[in-house]
Amino acid sequence: MKTKFSYNIAVINLTNGIKTIGAENVCTYLRSRGFRNTFLIHLFFKYGQGITNPGYLKSLIELLGSLNPDVIGLSLMSIGFNAAKNLSSLLKKHFPDTPLVWGGIHPTLVPEESIKHCDMLIRGEGEEPFYELVSAAMDGKSAACIENLWLKDNKRIIRNKLRPYMDNLDALPYPKIDWERTYVFERHRFRTVTTKLYNKYGSMRGTFYDIIASRGCPYVCTYCSNCVLNELQESRGKVMRFRSIRNIIEELHYVKRTFPNTAGINFQDDAFGALDIGYLKEFAHYYKNEINIPFHIRIIPSMISEEKIKVLKEAGLASAVLGLQGSDRINRYVYKRDMSRKRFIEIARILRKYNIAGRYDIITRNPYSKKEDIVETINTLSAIPKPYFLLEFPLAFLPETALTKKAIDDGIISPELNYYNSRGGLGDGKEQFPLLAVIRTMTPYTPSGLIRFFLRIHGRGWAGFLIRLYSALVYAPERRIIEIIIRNYRITYIVQRILMKTLQKKSTAA
Secondary structure: OOOOOOOOEEEEEOOOOOOOHHHHHHHHHHHHOOOOOEEEEEOOOEOOOEOOOHHHHHHHHHHHHHHOOOEEEEEOOHHHHHHHHHHHHHHHHHOOOOOEEEEOHHHHHOHHHHHHHOOEEEOOOOHHHHHHHHHHHHHOOOOOOOOOEEEEEOOEEEEOOOOOOOOOHHHOOOOOOOHHHEEEEEOOEEEEOOHHHHHHHOOOOOOEEEEOOEEOOOOOOOOOHHHHHHHHOOOOOOOOEEOOHHHHHHHHHHHHHHOOOOOEEEEOOOOHHHOOHHHHHHHHHHHHHHHOOOEEEEEOHHHOOHHHHHHHHHHOEEEEEEEEEOOHHHHHHHOOOOOOHHHHHHHHHHHHHOOOEEEEEEEEOOOOOOHHHHHHHHHHHHHOOOOOEEEEEEOOOOOOOHHHHHHHHOOOOOOOOOHHHOHHHOOOOOOOOHHHHHHHHOOOOOOHHHHHHHHHHOOOOOHHHHHHHHHHHHHHHHHHHHHHHHHOHHHHHHHHHHHHHHHHHHHHHO
16 A cells, blocks of 8 residues: 555646746645655647657656656647647556656646547645645555546546636645656756756756746736636636745745755746736835845736836836737737737836836737737837837637637638647747838837838838848847847846946036
C-alpha cells in the first residue's frame, strides 16, 4: 500500500517555458498536500510540429522509467495539441498501465477532442481536482464523481460538472521550484534544473520573474479564450479574484532569496490596473519598501487612470503592455472591446509622462479588417509618444471562441481549420495590404510626419521601393539597437537610474 510519501506523480509541461505558472501551481499544491514526489518536466517543441527529435523522446522515456510514476499529467495549450497527441501515444505504449491525465486551457476548451488521447482530463482550475484524483487513485477509490474531471469508464465517458471557482486564492501556496524534482533537457539528456540552467532557459536569461496576482479577466474579447472560460463558469463564482497584498509580497521575498539575479518582475495578470486605487496604494507601499525591483504589468485602457499609474510608478513600474488590437470599428463590432483610439492615445501619453516604457499590442492579418481600419491603426500608433515597443500578433482562431464561431458562420474559415498547425502557433492568415504592414511595423521609431508621408504615397507605383528601402537601410538597424535596450530590463533599469541622477544634478545646479 503506497502512501503520499512514496506515490510518484510526473507532470509534463508542454507550454514551451521553464517558468510556467499553471503547471508550477499544480505541482506546488500537490507537494504542500503531502505528495512530495511530484516531478515537473519541461519540454520544448516547435509549434505545430510536435516533438520530432528521437533522442529527446528516448531520454524522456528513460527519465520516466527511472521516476516510475503512478500518474502522468500533461499540461498544454492549443498550440501544443499535436505535441501532446503524439507524446501521449508514445507514453501509453511505454506505460500502458499508468493513468494519463491532460490539463490546461486546451482540454478545458475542447474536452471531447482531448479525451480521445488520454485516460482522464481536468477542465478549469486544476489544483484541487488533481489532488482529489491522485488521492483517490492512491487509495484505490473511484474518481468518477470528482468535479472538473472527465474520465473513460470502459466504453463510456464520464463528464463531471465544473466546480465553483476558488474564491480565496491565498489558500493556495504560491509556486515554488523544487530543484531536485524539476527537469529540463540539456546536453542530450534530461537533468535536474540548477541555477545555471534556470538562468539559461528562464525569461530574460533568468533575470525576469513571472507572477500572477489575480485570476480571471473582466473582458470578454471574442478572440480570447477568456470569453469561453467566463461562459463555462457562469454563475459558479466571481470571475475576477485577487490575492492579498501580503501573499504577493511573501512570494516576492521568496523570489529575492531564491533568484538573486532577478532584475524585473512580470505581473502576468490580464488586467492589473482593474484593481481599485486603495488596493494599489497599499500594494505600492509594501512593494517599494520591501521588494523594490522594477516591474511590468498589463493594463486595460478603460480600467486604468492617471492616479493609478502615478501610484504604480512610485512603486517601481518600469513598463506596461496596453492592447490597441485594431481600429475603433474592429474593436467595437468584431472584438467586442470597450475601448477607443482616443482613450488608448490618452493612456499612452500618461505612460510617457511618468517615464514608463510602453509596449503596445495589435492584432494583424484579420480578414475582417479593411484598408481604412489598417490606416486608422497606423495613424493611432503614429500619434503616441515614441519610441515604444510594438507587439504584432497575427490573428489566431482559437477553438470555441466567439470569433472563431463567427468566422465559420461567415464562411471565412472552414470548420475543419487546423489551428494547431498555424504558423508560429499564432495565426497563418495573409496580409491583405503588405506595404501598409511595412509602414505599421516602422511606427515605433519613425517620425510621425514621415509615417504620414508614407501613407499618402503608398498607393503609387514607385512608393513600395522607397518605403522598403527606408525600412531596410534606416529603420531596421535602428530598431535592432533600441530593442536590445527595451528587451533588457537590467539595461533599462540602469539607464533610468543614470537619467534620474542626471536630472537631480541639473535640478540642484539650477
